[in-house]
Amino acid sequence: MIQAVILLGAPGAGKGTLAEGLKRSADFIHVSTGDMLREQVKAGRPLGLRAKAYMDQGELVPDDLIMQIIAERLDGGPAAARYLFDGFPRTTEQARGLDALLAARHGGIRKVFLLEASRATLVARLAGRRVCQQCAAVYHLRNIPPRQADVCDQCGGPLRQRPDDTEATVLNRLEVFRQQTEGLIAYYAARGLLARIDAGQQRDQALADIINLLPVATPP
Ligand SMILES: [Zn+2]
Known part of the structure; x- marks a missing residue:
């Protein structure tokens, strides 16, 4: 069974560092859509080439293409594993897509960590x-x-x-993130999956808080 844990956080919240820490302390397959897209493009895979056409024009890669890349990743991995999603989903649409992908593979989301800082x-x-x-x-x-x-x-x-x-760009990035994820946060909160983590504190303490709240891995 595929069990998914999601890290959700604004730019600067420390998603990358916390994902690295989590991988070291628990058995996770780390899925970063950014890394996967770059790998697909580098390897010249068909999905990667389609994604590259959008990226070259400065456009967002469409959801259905991202979903196909994630489906390929899930199907290429073990049937029973814990996956850590970092930087995905970004929108409620993507969250619904991920639910469908996981359900089709008898899996589901176990926890969504929202990294919060002022x-x-x-x-x-x-x-x-x-x-x-x-x-x-x-x-x-x-x-x-x-x-x-x-x-x-x-x-x-x-x-x-x-x-x-730069400060002006950062403020804009934070506002875009807030608008993009408002619905997503409500979506997961309504299902009782959301855990809020204080990402303004020391990274080690934030990591310890996440590990304390991790659901126990269900044996395959
Ligand atoms: Zn140097």
């Missing part, structure tokens, strides 16, 4: 981020400062802010 915290995390232009090492002005301002500790390369991480 807007001020999310903005501070993202706007303070600096990335090395040479080796892509990530720093943070306050949390992980480089030894010398604007210079990478590891390779001496210049540190820059990504255009996506």
Whole structure:
């Protein structure tokens, strides 16, 4: 039986780091739609090439194509496993699609973790981020400062802010996320699947909170 756990969180909430931590402490198959799309494109698979046509034009990959890629991923994996979805679903439509995919494989969603932090915290995390232009090492002005301002500790390369991480862009990304996920949050809350996690606290503590609330894995 396929059991799914979903991580839902705004940009800056720490989804990626928490997903890595969860994978280390529990047995999960990690599904990131972004990674899957990139792999499909790189491997030149038919679904990947169709998705690339949209991405090249700066358009969102349509839901039905994403659903097919996820179906392929589920069918390529073990029949009984725990899956961790990160960054998907993003809309209520996608959530219904995922329910149908799982139901057709005798599976279901066990828990949805909503990573919550104040807007001020999310903005501070993202706007303070600096990335090395040479080796892509990530720093943070306050949390992980480089030894010398604007210079990478590891390779001496210049540190820059990504255009996506300026305060104005971050505020816009947060607003888009809020509008996109409002319905999704209500959808899962109504089914008693939603658990709210304080993502403004230390990452280790947020991870411990998630692990405490993880449903016990049902033996196959
Ligand atoms: Zn560097």
